[in-house]
Structure formats: structure tokens, C-alpha cells
Amino acid sequence: MPGVEIASITKEFAGGVTALDALDLSIEDGEFFALLGPSGCGKTTLLRTIAGLEPATSGSLHIGERDVTALPPGERNVAMVFQDYALYPHMTVRENIAYPLKVKKVARQQRNEEAEGAGGSLSLDALMDRRPGQLSGGQQQRVALARAIACRPDVFLFDEPLSNLDARLRLEARGFLKQLQHDLATTAVYVTHDQSEALALADRMAVMELGEIRQVGTPAALFHRPANLFVAGFIGSTPMNLITGVVGASGVAFAGGVLPVAETSAPHGADVVYGIRPEYVGLAGPGETLAGSVKVTENLGAQFLVTVELGEAQIRATVPEGEEPQIGDRVGVMPDARRALLYDAANGTLLA
Amino acid sequence: MKPFVHRVLFAGSASLVGAFFALPMLWLVFAPFDESPSLSAAVPRPPTLSNFGDLFDNPQVLRSLGNSLLLVGGVVGLVLIVGAPAAYVLSRIRFPGRNLFLYMLLLLSSVITGAAAIVPLYLLIFGLNLIDSFSGVTLALAGGMLPASIFILKDFTDSIPRSYEESARVFGASTFQALRDVVFPVVRPGLAVIAVWTAVQVWGNFLVPFILLRTPDKSPAAVLMYSFYTEGGQPNLRLISAFSLLYTVPILVLYIFVNRRYGFRFHGGIKR
Numbered sequence: 001m002p003g004v005e006i007a008s009i010t011k012e013f014a015g016g017v018t019a020l021d022a023l024d025l026s027i028e029d030g031e032f033f034a035l036l037g038p039s040g041c042g043k044t045t046l047l048r049t050i051a052g053l054e055p056a057t058s059g060s061l062h063i064g065e066r067d068v069t070a071l072p073p074g075e076r077n078v079a080m081v082f083q084d085y086a087l088y089p090h091m092t093v094r095e096n097i098a099y100p101l102k103v104k105k106v107a108r109q110q111r112n113e114e115a116e117g118a119g120g121s122l123s124l125d126a127l128m129d130r131r132p133g134q135l136s137g138g139q140q141q142r143v144a145l146a147r148a149i150a151c152r153p154d155v156f157l158f159d160e161p162l163s164n165l166d167a168r169l170r171l172e173a174r175g176f177l178k179q180l181q182h183d184l185a186t187t188a189v190y191v192t193h194d195q196s197e198a199l200a201l202a203d204r205m206a207v208m209e210l211g212e213i214r215q216v217g218t219p220a221a222l223f224h225r226p227a228n229l230f231v232a233g234f235i236g237s238t239p240m241n242l243i244t245g246v247v248g249a250s251g252v253a254f255a256g257g258v259l260p261v262a263e264t265s266a267p268h269g270a271d272v273v274y275g276i277r278p279e280y281v282g283l284a285g286p287g288e289t290l291a292g293s294v295k296v297t298e299n300l301g302a303q304f305l306v307t308v309e310l311g312e313a314q315i316r317a318t319v320p321e322g323e324e325p326q327i328g329d330r331v332g333v334m335p336d337a338r339r340a341l342l343y344d345a346a347n348g349t350l351l352a
Numbered sequence: 353m354k355p356f357v358h359r360v361l362f363a364g365s366a367s368l369v370g371a372f373f374a375l376p377m378l379w380l381v382f383a384p385f386d387e388s389p390s391l392s393a394a395v396p397r398p399p400t401l402s403n404f405g406d407l408f409d410n411p412q413v414l415r416s417l418g419n420s421l422l423l424v425g426g427v428v429g430l431v432l433i434v435g436a437p438a439a440y441v442l443s444r445i446r447f448p449g450r451n452l453f454l455y456m457l458l459l460l461s462s463v464i465t466g467a468a469a470i471v472p473l474y475l476l477i478f479g480l481n482l483i484d485s486f487s488g489v490t491l492a493l494a495g496g497m498l499p500a501s502i503f504i505l506k507d508f509t510d511s512i513p514r515s516y517e518e519s520a521r522v523f524g525a526s527t528f529q530a531l532r533d534v535v536f537p538v539v540r541p542g543l544a545v546i547a548v549w550t551a552v553q554v555w556g557n558f559l560v561p562f563i564l565l566r567t568p569d570k571s572p573a574a575v576l577m578y579s580f581y582t583e584g585g586q587p588n589l590r591l592i593s594a595f596s597l598l599y600t601v602p603i604l605v606l607y608i609f610v611n612r613r614y615g616f617r618f619h620g621g622i623k624r
Contacts (some may be wrong), residue, residue, distance in 0.1 A: 051522050074524030086515035090537040099533070100523035151523060 002064020002154045003029045003187055004050060009059035011045055011211075019045040021211040022059070027204075030185045032178065034202035036192055036234070042211040043191045044159060050189060051080050051157050063154050074103070079148035080157040083164065085140050087132035093119065093143050094128040100151040118150040119143075122180075138169045145180070156181070156188040162197065174200055195235045199223065207231045225341065229348035232275050232341070238305055241281065241315050241335075243274045244345060252342070256311025257290045260337035264351065271345035278305060280339035281317035283325065288332025294325045308333055380600070383593035390589070403594040413595065415569060416576035419486075420555055421602065423572055426490040427554045428547050431497050436543060438498075439505030440535070444514070454503060461499035470563055477564055484566040492564060493554050501546045508542030509535070544614040548607060555603055573599050 004027040011020040019042045027033045035043040048054040050061065052073035060069045068076045079100070087096050094115050101111035119128055122142045132140055141161060148156055161177075162170045178201050181188045192198050198205045199219040206216045207230070215227040226232035232240045245254035247266045252259045252274045259274050266272055283306060295314065296307040304324035307316050308331060315333055325331050342351045375393055383389035384403055386396035407413055442450065473492055474483075482488030512535060520530035558574045565571060568579075577599070580591040 051518075053518050053521065073518075073522045074526075076522075078522065080519060080522045082515040082519055084513055084515050086513065086519035088516060088534055088538070099520070102533075103520070103523050103525045103529060157522075 003027050005062035007060045010057045012057045019211050030187055032181050032188045032203045034190045034198035034205035036198040036205055037208035041208040043208050047157050047159055047191045051078055052076050077153050078155045078157055079151040079153035081144045081148050081161045083160045085144035089132055092129050097147045097150050114150050118146040122146045137165050156186055158190040160192055196237055227350050229343050238278045240275050240277050243313050245274055247272055256313050261340050262337045264342055266342055266351045273343040273345050275341040276335045278316040278318045280336040282334040283317050283319055284332040284334055286330040286332055290333040294327050294329045297324050384597045389593050403590045407591055407594045416571050416573045420572035424551045424554045427493045428550045430494040431501050431550050435498055435501040435505055439502050439509050442506045443509035457499040457503050489561050489564050492560050497550045508539050512538050541614055544610050548610050551606055
């Protein structure tokens, strides 16, 4: 299975809006790659550029060994699953799945067999003669997947395919999608604005902002060592604590005290942003060096998210259920020094 | 008992209102079969077909219905062939002044075939040397129907997500294939609505063919009806009633056919 090689792709829309700014990205064979970012960051434009629906202003695009930069969408051998699934309402499920094969002039008999096969593998057997309007959202989503599979593409392109499903079904479809991609071992590019979806699905992922890629890596790498403040703030279902301070002898000094740091190359006196995930902040008795009063507690199910006021700053910590303090309690705060990250306050990049 | 009285009163008054509107229809059903019809609806005694016999003795009757069909076919064809691509382009391509253009269309749609424009329209068709020709009438009527048709068809096309065509293109379909396989079938009920609406408008249009055609042999049915007078100068109700009934049949057949074949509905998409 071929990968996708993107070399300094730029996309400018009429009117001078730069959606993609000289992007370089290498997506490996058989990889599940997620493009993550807020709306308007260019992730969908990048996906549409790979599909060929948007011609790139400059740069080159390879799928496997083939240079597809100038090819029309139909000759790139990619299959796209749209956010609204784009199922044709006047065709049955079978005709929908077989449509790409019809375009490729496969004989009716064979394309119906292929459609049955693809539909069967997604448990659509009983629905083959229905029309999309008679299907539930989850079933429509599976028809769209079956249609993509029936093309036997080199690359799957997913444009937020789960965002039209309700929350419970989305979790189910997510696991199913990951297993399916693993079984087919076809390269997949997956666009989403939901960081938990990207973390759950991707082998590797890229976080985009304003037409640029801010970090590429495995979900674990992006979660544990975000390369800049944007990624730090974007990834994680509970936002990372980001506290501005100055590097001192024993840690990072800020208005509410001193935050512990394991070791750092940052010079003394440097202005930094201290980042630590709430999961790595513990709470203890009020005798600790860092102590403050509890402002808010939020129930997350098995855990509580506790916001503690430290001078003018706030720090959030997660504690197991049953151990949560009461609002107004004085508690000690113990950030895990080994998990702390320091960012340059001027440009927001991670300091080693 | 009170709800019962209430319902009787309601049904009674609703029947009265219904009867008021049904009376002209009743006249249309009874009068053609009456030996000497008046302007009031009365059950003919005995019913007779002699009015139709007299009607068909006039060779212009069938010819005028043929002329009407010809005009309807020409105008509907022209409106669909020109209107559908125009609506598609207006729906899919953004260009400066598009909205202004659309509002102009809506404004013009009520002006062109109206009585106000009949003099310039006559001069235009005269200048084109198309007076007393079906092409002239067809062009004038199609010109009158097109603005509103384009406007309505554009709305139909707007409701087709672009992703339909885009996904077809990703699967390798050409622009033409995507239009033929995806856009056309989805927008077909919209085309059927426009076709029937145009047909009804053309079938019933009196003014434009009356002004633009000279030869009596070219008169469509709506114009011919105007010529049914007795020797005494009174409207000939025997012929008018029989012809009126005949005149409604093609439109009814068209409506039933299109509704059966295409259905005045729109394929439901997905929740969004």
C-alpha cells in the first residue's frame, strides 16, 4: 500500500486567503494518519487537496511512486468519505456501493457481487435494497464506508466521518473504523477537530493551525510532549495547566509560589510558561509548600477535576472519586516535577 | 351533546363554502351535456352529446388543441433546456453580482409576459420578423417563464449538497457523468414541477398568442374559445361549455402522468 508524500504544498484561495502554507508531510504506507485542528486551520483543505478536489497553488503530491499533483480526482485512486456521507438518495444501498465500479465500467454482474461483498463485510446484507433515506445515521455511515472499500483505493480520505453521529454511536463507530483500517491495512488520512478522536484512532497525527502544521508525531508523543503552547492547549480532554513564571534556582517562580522542575536548560531569570497536565498534579494536606483554596470541583465520573487558587493563578488537578475536597478547603498542590514542561514565554516553543 | 352540535355546525358551514367553490366546476360538468345550457349549473335532462358533435364539426377545434400542444411542448422544452443549466450554474458558481442577478430575475419574472410588456414584446417579435409564427410565441412565452423557473430550479439545486458531485468526481466520474447520474435524478422532481407549471401557464395563456398570431388556423385553444359566438353575437354556451371541458382534459392528464411517473416530492437527504 502506498503512502502519501506532500512537499511544500501551498493553497491560496481567490481573494488572497492562504489556506495551506508550504506544507511538508509524509504519511507512511498503511498508516492511520489524523489531521487535527480547530475549524479554519486548513485540515479539510489539505484533505481535499490530496483528493484533487482543490488544485494546489504550488508544491507537489505523491501517492506511492506516482506524482498525482496534476491528476484529476478520479485518477488518483483515492476514496473519500464525506462528513455528510454523500450517499445518493435516488439509488439503493447496493447501487450506491456499486457506483464507483459503474464509473470504472465494471460489468453489472461483477459490480453487484463486489457491492454485496463490501456491504456484507459491514453487516449491511439486509439493507442492500433500501434507500439512504430509510437508514439510520450509523447505517448510512457504514454504507459510505462500504462504498469507499469497494473502490479498493490506495488511500482512504475521511472528512470528519463521525461528527454526524450521536455520542454513543460515535464511540462504537470509532472502534469499528480503527479495526477496519487495521484489517485492510490501507493508508488512511482522517480529518477531525476532536482531539480525543484523533488520539484514539491515529497511528500518527498532525496538529494544524492557520494553514501550518504545528507538530507531527504519535498520539502519545503529542500528549506527553506538545512541542508548543498551541498543541499543549489543544490536546487533552482536560486542558493543560499553563502558568507564567520565571526560572529560579528551585523551579519556576510565579505569583503563588514556586513550581518544581526536574531539570532544565532554561537559564535563570528566563520568562517561561510552566505546563503540566491536571492528571500529573496531586493534592495533599495544606502543609505543602504550594497551597491554596479549592475554587471549583467538577465530576468527571471516576475522577474529579479540582481547581485550586494559588495566589493570582489557578491550577487544576484530577483526583480519584471519593477523595475530592470540598469547595473552600485549603489543600496542598504537588505537581509531578518529571512531567512538567517549560515553554518559552516569548514564542511558545517547548524548552528542552 | 354540545360537541356533536359543534361538529354539525362546522361540517354544515364548511359544506356551504365548499359548494360555493364547487359550483363553477359543477357547471363545467353539467353544461356540456345540456341541449340549451344557461349560466347556472343544472342537471341536463336528458343528457346529450350533441354539443360535442357540433364542436367537432368545426375543423379548427382539433387543430387549435394541436396548436396548444405544440406551443406547450416547445415552451416546456425550451424552459427546461435553458433553465436547468442556468440554474445549475447560478447555484454552483459564485460570481460578482450573482445575488443582484437573481433578484432581477425574480423582478422580471412578473413583468415580461404581463400586459404591461405586451407592446415592447410585440415590437421585439415584430423586429425579429417572427409575428404570426409559433417560434415567436414560443420565444416570448419561454422568455416569460424562464426567470421564475431559473429562480425556483436554483433553489432545488441549492438543496443538493456539493459533496454528491464531489464524491462522484473522486470516484472518477466526469462532470457530465456526475450531472447525469447524480444531479439530474435528484433534481428531477423539481424539473417536473417546472414542466407542469410551465405547461399550465402556456396552455392557459390568451394574451400573447392573441397578439402575436394573425392566422386563425394557428390559434391555440385559449384563443379559439374567444371566437365561439352565435350569429346573434351572443356567446355560444353550447360550444363554449363543451370546449371548456375538452380544454381541461390535457392538463389533468399531464398532472396525473407526471405525478405517477416522477412524483411531486423531493428525495429526503440526511439529517444535518
